[in-house]
Amino acid sequence: MVAYRTATLGDAVSIAGLHVKSWQENYRGAFSDAYLDELALGEREKIWHDRLENPLSRQTVIVAEKGEDLVGFVCAFFDVDDDFGTLLDNLHVLKDVQGMGIGKRLMSLIAKEVQDREPNSGLYLWVLESNEAALRFYDRQGGKRLETVEGNDIGDKPIMKVRYHWSSMEKLIDKK
Numbered sequence: 751m752v753a754y755r756t757a758t759l760g761d762a763v764s765i766a767g768l769h770v771k772s773w774q775e776n777y778r779g780a781f782s783d784a785y786l787d788e789l790a791l792g793e794r795e796k797i798w799h800d801r802l803e804n805p806l807s808r809q810t811v812i813v814a815e816k817g818e819d820l821v822g823f824v825c826a827f828f829d830v831d832d833d834f835g836t837l838l839d840n841l842h843v844l845k846d847v848q849g850m851g852i853g854k855r856l857m858s859l860i861a862k863e864v865q866d867r868e869p870n871s872g873l874y875l876w877v878l879e880s881n882e883a884a885l886r887f888y889d890r891q892g893g894k895r896l897e898t899v900e901g902n903d904i905g906d907k908p909i910m911k912v913r914y915h916w917s918s919m920e921k922l923i924d925k926k
């Protein structure tokens with residue numbers, strides 16, 4: 751059984767580990783090998799430690815656990831953009847348990863929080879254009895592809911990234 755809860759500072763190292771493993775599996779080529787294999791872990795450990803030690807009031811991080819193991823996480827920042835609403839900043843599910851509904855459930859939990867805070871707010875995210883499996887997943891979640899732009903805000907190379915947007919939380923919230 752998979753359980754979902756708000757992340758704490760004690761999760762920072764596990765989240766960073768899953769984050770980098772997921773990048774290594776999915777972003778090889780988009781980021782350099784040296785970055786993925788040598789630099790990313792230390793950088794992500796610092797970022798997750800900082801995010802969870804002093805959480806912003808507009809930040810939420812939810813983890814998925816199977817037994818003792820962290821198998822997924824999602825992070826969002828509420829009301830970042832006047833036009834697009836809340837930014838979903840990271841969503842990663844461990845490869846062994848992908849396709850079991852965990853990613854969808856994590857998005858649903860974020861959508862519920864967005865709706866509870868600001869019923870008319872939207873949700874958006876950026877995904878690498880080369881990450882075809884994730885594009886299909888977000889299409890399946892009813893996201894609208896708005897634009898593709900070049901960015902250099904993650905990794906160590908310029909990347910092409912696609913903005914997805916949901917104007918309403920209705921489709922994302924799991925009614926079960």
Ligand SMILES: CC(C)(COP(=O)(O)OP(=O)(O)OC[C@H]1O[C@@H](n2cnc3c(N)ncnc32)[C@H](O)[C@@H]1OP(=O)(O)O)[C@@H](O)C(=O)NCCC(=O)NCCS
Pocket residue numbers: 772776840841842843844847848849850851852853854855876877878881882883884886887890891
């Ligand atoms: C993308 C990701 C978060 C999806 O999570 P997941 O737990 O594997 O997906 P789910 O099992 O919740 O799938 C939900 C739905 O999307 C569909 N789906 C998931 N991946 C899909 C794919 N690659 N192609 C088509 N449909 C897909 C499922 O079939 C399911 O459909 P349903 O609602 O009809 O049942 C996960 O695969 C992942 O972590 N990938 C690597 C990291 C990554 O790319 N993250 C995104 C960064 S922006």
